[in-house]
Amino acid sequence: MDATPTFTTAFPAADLLPVQRQATVAYRIGRALVSPLVRTLFSVKVEGRQHLPKDGAYVLIANHLSWIDSLTILMACPAEPRVHFLGDPTDLLNRRFSWWFVRRMGGLLPVDRSQRSGRTLFDHVDNCLERGGVVALYPEGRCGTEEGSVLPFKKGFAHFAVRAGVPVIPVGLSGHSDLWVRRRLTVSIGSPLLATTIDGLIDEGPATVQALLRTPRQGKGPKLLRRRLTHLF
Numbered sequence: 001m002d003a004t005p006t007f008t009t010a011f012p013a014a015d016l017l018p019v020q021r022q023a024t025v026a027y028r029i030g031r032a033l034v035s036p037l038v039r040t041l042f043s044v045k046v047e048g049r050q051h052l053p054k055d056g057a058y059v060l061i062a063n064h065l066s067w068i069d070s071l072t073i074l075m076a077c078p079a080e081p082r083v084h085f086l087g088d089p090t091d092l093l094n095r096r097f098s099w100w101f102v103r104r105m106g107g108l109l110p111v112d113r114s115q116r117s118g119r120t121l122f123d124h125v126d127n128c129l130e131r132g133g134v135v136a137l138y139p140e141g142r143c144g145t146e147e148g149s150v151l152p153f154k155k156g157f158a159h160f161a162v163r164a165g166v167p168v169i170p171v172g173l174s175g176h177s178d179l180w181v182r183r184r185l186t187v188s189i190g191s192p193l194l195a196t197t198i199d200g201l202i203d204e205g206p207a208t209v210q211a212l213l214r215t216p217r218q219g220k221g222p223k224l225l226r227r228r229l230t231h232l233f
Helices: 025-039 067-074 097-104 118-128 156-164 200-211 226-230
Strands: 043-047 056-062 083-087 109-110 136-137 168-174 184-188
Touching: 025 043, 025 067, 025 097, 043 168, 056 067, 056 156, 056 200, 067 083, 067 168, 067 184, 067 226, 083 118, 109 118, 118 136, 118 156, 136 156, 156 168, 168 200
Parallel strands: 043 184, 056 136, 056 168, 083 109, 083 136
Antiparallel strands: 168 184
């Protein structure tokens, strides 16, 4: 019986995953199936889609509120250039089907939690941006505590953008922390921030994301499946 790779023996290199500008066939199929489902469950509104660069790589930053964040970001962005999220694949490596699925879908840059700022992470990000892909991350480092505010940003996004010479696209997510059927989820995309200096981006990034946040609608009537959807993952 073949041994299943583990986190401790074989942390995956970026070239084990489809890191590229092009969307894989599996991703296009998954997108075609999941997007209608999300739009059926929720009312998704996207603002500022015209700010997304049509050519060239970029770093996308957003506030983080819940499990639905990455799905709405992917829905707001075109299939190409492919959006890649930073993620720890530890659990996936020990689940053959999940790991096979991710390797077909793409969109994951493996992060070793014990070496968050190590050279390997920068190499993975550089590889993605050099190939014309998009790197998306949540600079807060964890889910925010409430709607309408952002936690202090970690500096990694600025280093990635300046190092690669690519713009930063700020995104504000609203209505994502408390979920129910037909809840309005707003994805507000801001104008590109030019990667001039690390300090400049660190100052500008949080303020720009904060300005993109909207006051979520509470709606009237029963909030169907509120607890189940909010805590689904």
